[in-house]
Amino acid sequence: MQCERSGRYKPPKTRKKPNLEGISSRKCNCPFRLKSFFDKNTNDWWLAMICGMHNHDLDEKLSGHLIAEEKKKVIDMTKSLTVPRNILTNLKQNNKENVTTIKQVYNVRTRWRKGERGNMTELQYLISKLVEHKYVYYTSCNSEETTLEDIFFAHPESIKLLNTFSTVLVMDSTYKTNNYQMLLFEIVGCSSTKMTYSIGLTFLHFELEDNFTLALTMVKGLLSSKDNMPKVIVTKRDGTFDECRWHIFP
Incomplete structure (x- = not known):
């Protein structure tokens, strides 16, 4: 066991060299260490102090600190798709003296997700989940095959519904939904x-005709018969809905 301020700040991995000027961190390489031992004969735990000194002043208040029970609750509620602000509200309702901040809730969620991914990147973890749940997916890279540009995925039950009800499709795009x-x-x-x-x-890197054509071609590939070809597509433009024919498909 060690102090939460042990170690040093590690900047996120980016292509550009990070600018560490003006960045504050709680990490100050605190040397405090405890080591635990389990005695099989007596079923007791023993603690040995490796270093009992802190190189910083102890906080007088617990503001910004989560206890183990609260961390577990944050993780459980995150698994239930509860949004952070509702998690924080629940923590404060159960404990009137709770001084947790929304930033600490986000930090716990981020550490848990990184632990779930292990050594995999976010994209590798996404694809592993798509394979695990038997999604149909397709990815495309740039000409140098070094950067992912598009990724399409569909659930097996969605494919069944598409082949049953495929007369009208509605399409729309959203922006600023991810860090990329x-x-x-x-x-x-x-x-x-x-x-x-x-x-x-579909996550698209560019808003070009070729990218949208690729996404709709993938949808076409999910249809089991040409008889199921959609007759009308509804697209959202300037807050209104315009109907247009599925003109890119024969």
């Missing part, structure tokens, strides 16, 4: 009961 500033292009279908269902999601 990639365009999120979503394709939605409409069932006979006027309920919508998600067909597939």
Whole structure:
């Protein structure tokens, strides 16, 4: 066991050399260490002090610190897709003296997700989950095959719904949804009961005709028969819905 301020700050890995000027960190290479031992004969734990000195002043308040029980609760609520502000509200409702900040909630979520990925990058972890849950997916890289530009994925149940209800499709794009500033292009279908269902999601690096054509070609490949070809596509433009034919497909 060690002090939470042990070690030194490690900047995120980027292509550009990070500018560390003006960056503050809690890490100050604190030497405080404890080592635990388990005695199998008595089933007791023993603590040995390796270094009992801190090289910084101890905090008088617990503001910005989460105890182990609260960290577990943050992780459990994150698994349930609870948003950070609701997690913080729940912590404060259960403990009136809680002084946790929203930043600490975000930090716990980030560390947990990094621990789940292990040595894999975010993209490798995403693809491993797509394979695990049997998604249909497709990726495309640039000409040098060094950078991912587009990725399309669809759930098996969505493919079944597409082949059952494929008369009308609705498409729309959203921006600034991720750290990579990639365009999120979503394709939605409409069932006979006027309920919508998600067909597939595509992250696009460029908003060009070739990128959208690639995404729609992947949707076409999910259809089991040409008889299921959509008759109308609804696209959102300037806050209104315009109908257009599926002109890129025969």
